[in-house]
Amino acid sequence: MENDSTLYVGLDVHKDSIMVAYAIGMGDVELLGKTGTTHIEVDRLCKRLQSKARHIVVVYEAGPCGYGLYRRLTEKGFDCMVCAPSLIPRKPGERVKTDRRDAIKLVRSLRAGDLSAVHVPTVEDEAFRDLARAWSSAREDLKQARCRLKSFLLSHGVRYVGRPDWGPTHRRWLSTFSFDSAWQQLAFNEHRRTIEDRLAQCERLEVALREAVPNWRFYPAVLALQAMRGIQFTSAVGLASELGDLSRFEHPRQLMAWLGVTPSEHSSGGKRRQGSITKTGNSYARKLLVESAWSYRHPARVSIDIQRRHEGIPKPIIDRAWDAQLRLCRRYRKLVARGKSAHVAIIAVARELTGFIWDIGRLGMSLASPLGPRSA
Incomplete structure (x- = not known):
């Protein structure tokens, strides 16, 4: 040596x-x-x-x-x-x-000392994240398959009179529609079959997630996040699997920067210029965050679905989730009243929502014992 x-x-x-x-x-x-x-x-x-x-x-x-x-x-x-x-x-x-x-x-x-380390998950956390990402990929494939079918119908002048929301009525109409050409009908059937396959795949993966999540160490955080408005089971699982251990962020601003929802800045001397968000870090977690933030456009209220998710959740977490509703709904209305566009206001809401996710996720882990027995 x-x-x-x-x-x-x-x-x-x-x-x-x-x-x-x-x-x-x-x-x-x-x-x-x-x-x-x-x-x-x-x-x-x-x-x-x-x-x-x-x-x-x-x-x-x-x-x-x-x-x-x-x-x-x-x-x-x-x-x-x-x-x-x-x-x-x-x-x-x-x-x-x-x-x-x-x-x-x-x-x-x-x-x-000029390098920044990335968080390396444990083997178990990485395995669960792979399962959550598989569901996300299947969901994205389903969305693309539906878009391809709509484009195919539009190119042949076929338009659905009602609302094409893939509900029971829309799917029933698709099952009864037919083309005169056998070749076009074959292509149409293949598009429909692809959608059915992707739907079945999403259902299988969601069932697997619900069965696996109670054995995951971040299961209390998943339950706590579901107490918030706009964060249902799949969103909570996706956020928890991508964010990992929230205790590694000493302050919510660190989590905001990691998600890329902080404004970019170019300042020099006495001038301070801020631009759009940095969009650094985990893009999938940022997507889930922004999707959840859109639900705070409406006045604060506790729906029946949220009440169901509150069952068995400790009161401090429910109170914190309600505080988030009051603050973020008011924040959105104030920004829109000042002339900000809806998209700009939602990004600002998503940034503050990150702080509540940081707080509620950590609170859920600290109150892990009351959350343990409940199923997802």
Whole structure:
């Protein structure tokens, strides 16, 4: 072993290869070369790194390869970080990008403390998030399939007289409609069959979510979030699976910034300019947040559905959810009265709604024992 200084390691990770660069302490950055991604090759890389220093700090960019490498390196005793690619410092004049340069840049940025780590979920949390995302993907596929069918009918001059909301009446009309051409009828039937398949897939996944969520450690947070207006079961599951442990955010403003609902800013000297929201972070969680915020356009009230979701929920959570209704409904009306568009007002409501989600989610976890026995 050469010395006891910290060994900084940068990994440029791809599907089949890993480019490795390192630096011992404040020494020069050197290339260790390229290695494979199999367990044997990663173990061989770990032994080579352990021969250079006792304390080893490793970093690689978050990407499509997931967190398997992170977990393997932490098991070996390494201090590993998965950094956010969009927050890596870059020189404006750089026009050459290679695996070697990327690995060297990671080492230098890691040593300077210029990298921002992403949250790595546990194996169980990641598995549940995969299930929740599968439902979201199926729902998106269903939406696209419905749009394709509507476009197909419109292109042939077929229009539904009533409201095409995919309700019982609309579906009954679709089942009885037919084309004169056998080829067009075949295409029409295939479009309908695709919708039916996606509906069945969504139902299967939702049933799986309802069966799995009581065994998940964030189940109390899911129940607590459902006490809020605009957040039903699937929205609560989606938000909880994407946000993870809310205690990692010390202040709700950190969660707002993580969701990308804070305004962008370009200020200099005495001038302060704020623009549209940053839209950084998790896009799916931000989508769920904005969709939930639209329900606060209407006056505050506790509907029958919300009353049903309040059953078995501790009173402090219900009171906090009511406070959210009063504040956010009033906030929307004030912004619209000042001349703001509905979309701008909803984004402002979504930003404040984030604070209530942070508070109610943490409150639900702290009151986990009363929430445990209730089913989803």
